Amino acid sequence: MKPPAFDYHAPETLAEAVRVLAETAPHGSVLAGGQSLIPLLNMRLAAPRHVVDITRVPGLDRVGTGTGGVTVGALVRHTDLAADPAAAEAVPLLRQGLRLVAHPVIRNRGTTVGSIAHADPSAEMAAALALLGGEVRVANAAGTRTIAAADLFTGYLETSLERGELITAAFFPAQGPATGSAFAEVARRHGDYAVCGVAALVALDPDLRITGAKAAYLSMGPTPAVLDLTEAVAGLVPAHGPVAPGDSDRYAAAGDLAAARTGPDAAADIHATAEYRTHLARVLTVRALREAGAHAVSRATERAAAGAGRA
Amino acid sequence: MGERMHDIRLSVNGVPHAATVPARRLLSDCLRHDLGLTGTHVGCEHGVCGACTVLVDGRPARSCLMLAVGAEGHELTTVEGLADPGGPLHPVQQAFRECHGLQCGFCTPGFLTLIAAYLEEHPDPTEAEAREAVAGNLCRCTGYTNIVAAVLRAAELRRAGPAAVPEPAVPAEERP
Numbered sequence: 241m242k243p244p245a246f247d248y249h250a251p252e253t254l255a256e257a258v259r260v261l262a263e264t265a266p267h268g269s270v271l272a273g274g275q276s277l278i279p280l281l282n283m284r285l286a287a288p289r290h291v292v293d294i295t296r297v298p299g300l301d302r303v304g305t306g307t308g309g310v311t312v313g314a315l316v317r318h319t320d321l322a323a324d325p326a327a328a329e330a331v332p333l334l335r336q337g338l339r340l341v342a343h344p345v346i347r348n349r350g351t352t353v354g355s356i357a358h359a360d361p362s363a364e365m366a367a368a369l370a371l372l373g374g375e376v377r378v379a380n381a382a383g384t385r386t387i388a389a390a391d392l393f394t395g396y397l398e399t400s401l402e403r404g405e406l407i408t409a410a411f412f413p414a415q416g417p418a419t420g421s422a423f424a425e426v427a428r429r430h431g432d433y434a435v436c437g438v439a440a441l442v443a444l445d446p447d448l449r450i451t452g453a454k455a456a457y458l459s460m461g462p463t464p465a466v467l468d469l470t471e472a473v474a475g476l477v478p479a480h481g482p483v484a485p486g487d488s489d490r491y492a493a494a495g496d497l498a499a500a501r502t503g504p505d506a507a508a509d510i511h512a513t514a515e516y517r518t519h520l521a522r523v524l525t526v527r528a529l530r531e532a533g534a535h536a537v538s539r540a541t542e543r544a545a546a547g548a549g550r551a
Numbered sequence: 552m553g554e555r556m557h558d559i560r561l562s563v564n565g566v567p568h569a570a571t572v573p574a575r576r577l578l579s580d581c582l583r584h585d586l587g588l589t590g591t592h593v594g595c596e597h598g599v600c601g602a603c604t605v606l607v608d609g610r611p612a613r614s615c616l617m618l619a620v621g622a623e624g625h626e627l628t629t630v631e632g633l634a635d636p637g638g639p640l641h642p643v644q645q646a647f648r649e650c651h652g653l654q655c656g657f658c659t660p661g662f663l664t665l666i667a668a669y670l671e672e673h674p675d676p677t678e679a680e681a682r683e684a685v686a687g688n689l690c691r692c693t694g695y696t697n698i699v700a701a702v703l704r705a706a707e708l709r710r711a712g713p714a715a716v717p718e719p720a721v722p723a724e725e726r727p
């Protein structure tokens with residue numbers, strides 16, 4: 241299993257990369273970390289005539305964190321994003337999810353933007369972008385454009401990116417001080433793609449009551465589905481310990497809602513039946529919501545303590 | 552029409568090498584076939600088994616998921632680079648030997664490079680951490696118990712310093 245023959249291009253500027261991609265479209269593939277493209281080449285599932293290695297393009301390897309959120313350049317490796325303290329503070333969901341992306345050795349080479357471009361419905365970072373309502377910045381021969389996450393993922397390994405376009409960065413909006421997050425997933429082995437995974441965001445009001453709850457689903461359909469679960473859990477006060485019996489019915493209702501909405505798109509494969517995946521979606525929704533709620537309480541109270549300390 | 556060839560220069564274990572390869576030559580194959588460094592093993596060729604693990608600028612990477620042309624300008628370390636020829640074994644090699652961390656040896660180069668880099672950043676792992684550290688590499692023989700023990704023993708040897716690593720029992724001239 242060796243890659244088929246292709247012409248190799250190693251542009252040294254963004255302009256040159258975009259020009260080569262435009263000239264070779266639709267026969268060119270971007271090569272970033274290679275952790276998805278090279279397996280596809282080795283297995284002969286992909287046979288692009290041109291491979292455009294963007295790793296020598298300067299300026300794409302930066303993580304920028306501002307009040308609005310975190311901008312991740314196209315060449316930032318999973319390992320380096322996970323190690324960035326400012327990014328982890330603004331969008332804790334990133335580090336929570338990156339821990340579950342493959343093994344450290346794969347994360348050393350694979351890029352976060354590459355995993356979004358690859359659009360695997362099992363990819364943690366694609367789900368994170370969808371859940372947070374982020375966007376990608378795109379360069380093409382005509383200039384630049386922005387694609388919202390909701391418009392990016394169009395099918396299994398399919399995006400609305402045109403041939404010849406390059407994602408230069410992904411933008412993840414900041415979570416806000418009273419918004420907690422969590423990732424819960426089941427994989428055959430630690431580091432494998434999730435059989436089912438749930439990323440959750442829970443927002444609280446100043447009395448620490450839930451005002452918003454959303455979840456994104458991995459491996460439950462061709463694209464990362466995002467569900468609004470606010471109705472099921474609004475008004476609950478998340479707890480670190482066991483939940484009150486009344487509250488656990490509400491969380492269970494959120495799990496049922498998730499199973500009903502994601503189950504119909506769940507597929508069977510050698511790892512799991514559709515029924516088992518739906519069961520996991522139900523159980524993991526409850527787990528992720530409760531963890532995200534507890535995380536939101538920690539974030540809100542830490543913020544309040546820091547504020548009191550300054551006053 | 553013949554395939555276009557690329558003249559590349561690679562730095563492997565501190566030694567500069569030149570090779571002429573097609574763009575599709577995987578780094579794993581370049582190391583083995585073009586440079587004759589057959590210590591790097593090839594199992595699955597899709598990133599799953601870890602037998603081909605080498606260090607790229609000190610970080611473990613799958614050499615079957617890199618193109619040789621993309622490795623130019625980086626410092627590569629293969630299993631051959633862990634110890635000086637004729638010198639004492641690397642602490643990880645010594646620990647594998649003491650703990651019987653290998654049987655057929657097919658997976659071993661990948662584990663050795665992985666663990667050598669891991670211990671640079673985590674000099675004192677717990678057993679659970681050691682197990683997680685090797686979780687991305689496959690071994691069909693050992694059942695992993697002795698490999699995990701070897702990680703802990705290697706950490707101990709490293710902390711004790713070079714004096715704690717005894718001279719190999721095999722005379723230098725009998726070693727490959």
Ligand SMILES: Cc1cc2nc3c(=O)[nH]c(=O)nc-3n(C[C@H](O)[C@H](O)[C@H](O)COP(=O)(O)OP(=O)(O)OC[C@H]3O[C@@H](n4cnc5c(N)ncnc54)[C@H](O)[C@@H]3O)c2cc1C
Pocket residue numbers: 269270271272273274275276277278279314340341342343346349350351352353354355356357358362363364365405406407408431432433434597598599
């Ligand atoms: C054994 C193994 C296990 C894995 N497990 C997981 C897992 O559990 N979860 C997970 O999320 N991922 C997993 N991955 C995939 C990993 O996260 C990859 O790093 C990621 O999917 C792709 O990033 P890359 O930089 O390697 O992209 P590449 O392989 O270089 O490219 C992937 C695709 O995206 C395109 N592309 C890349 N960058 C751009 C860009 N800037 N603009 C436009 N197109 C672009 C390429 O053309 C190609 O089609 C695993 C990989 C392996 C080998």
Ligand code: FES
Pocket residue numbers: 592593594595596597598599600601602603604613614615616
């Ligand atoms: S041969 Fe590279 S990971 Fe198996």
Ligand code: FES
Pocket residue numbers: 652653654655656657658659689690691692693
């Ligand atoms: S020792 Fe045989 S595969 Fe590990």
